[in-house]
Amino acid sequence: MRIARRLLTASLAALLPAMLLGLASVARAADPNEVPPPPAIAARAYLLVDHHSGRTLASLNENQRLDPASITKLMTAYAVFRSIKDKRIGLEDPVVIGEAAWRTGGSRSFVDLGDRVPLSVLLKGMIIQSGNDASVALAEHVSGSESAFADLMNQYAKELGMGNTQYRNATGLSDPEHYTTATDILKLANAIIREFPEYYRWYSEKEFTWNKITQSNRNGLLWRDSTVDGMKTGFTEAAGYCLVSSALRDGMRLVAVVLGTASPAARERESQTLLNYGYRFYETKLLLPGGKALSEARVWKGETELVDVGVKRNVWVTVPRGTADQLKPTYTLPAQLMAPLDPATELGKVRVTLGDRTIAETGLYPLKPVATGSLWQQARDWALLWFE
Helix, strand or coil: CHHHHHHHHHHHHHHHHHHHHHHHHHHHHCCCCCCCCCCCCCCCEEEEEECCCCCEEEEECCCCCECCHHHHHHHHHHHHHHHHHCCCCCCCCEEECCHHHHHCCCCCCCCCCCCEEEHHHHHHHHHHHCCHHHHHHHHHHHHCCHHHHHHHHHHHHHHCCCCCCECCCCCCCCCCCCEECHHHHHHHHHHHHHHCHHHHHHHHCCEEEECCEEEECCCCHHHHCCCEEEEEEEEECCCEEEEEEEEEECCEEEEEEEEEECCHHHHHHHHHHHHHHHHHHEEEEEEECCCCCCEEEEEECECCCEEEEECCCCEEEEEECCCHHHEEEEEECCCCEECCECCCCCCEEEEEEECCEEEEEEEEEECCCECECCHHHHHHHHHHHHHC
């Protein structure tokens, strides 16, 4: 009897782990929102984010300060774009190529000393071909010197919330005090895409020609993936091979930052792996359009009795693929809204959930102002409120 009992106990002990494993598998299979973990990426740091929703889909060492190499030129371009927007300079400005620009080492756009080159040509030479000479020439044209331009770059970095970034030059040539992070690069890339779509298109051009010399864009993903339309490569011995890439598929834009890979092929392969992962397992939807009526609310003691309420800006959500139809928005407004109402004043909240998880939350606002009504309207509503 004791032997039989021991055998039964041993059998149950042996079966228990398998039973628990089976139950865990059932539990996992029952979760329709589960997404597999990101693939292993051979890089010092990386980050994959949806441009519209801002949701991070994959990351490693995203806040580690690293040498950005020519990824720096994203900020060089941004600072020039801002100067154009502020009408301090123009695309057709003739930029004189000084000795400092002409002598700058590394990648070149092959501009000659003393040439007067249109600013738009220098921008393309920097964006498409990563010309260091073009970068320095642009910096000198905007700010008088490269060091003064670096101060401007740092000013814009601060405005964009790039708290772990410091620039010392416009090219990305190595300097111990010149650094950034994948997170900060992502903020900058998003700002260029969002603020300057008219110039962003240059990041997808495959060739640049000047002085009868044609050079190819170093972003090999432009040839491998038709949905990739930017952005920038970088390399120094200290930084390794880096790539910021952006792709647009069916209205969903993903931005990937990959820093410190072993070769040009590796930075392209790892970036493509990240982008494919994001598109395979996630989808992004415009759930709440900004400035559009989401609901109608009763207003008391106002010139009008009803007001449309909505969100100020588009609310995008990124969720596991196939679950967007399960999203549920919930609106919360006060029981009574009293005039006057100002479109800048938050009235309540809209909360978006997927199952028991909150995906997004933002304020609800009146879409038009509602002034205080006449004395008669106020008196009428005062009386009606007694029956509420």
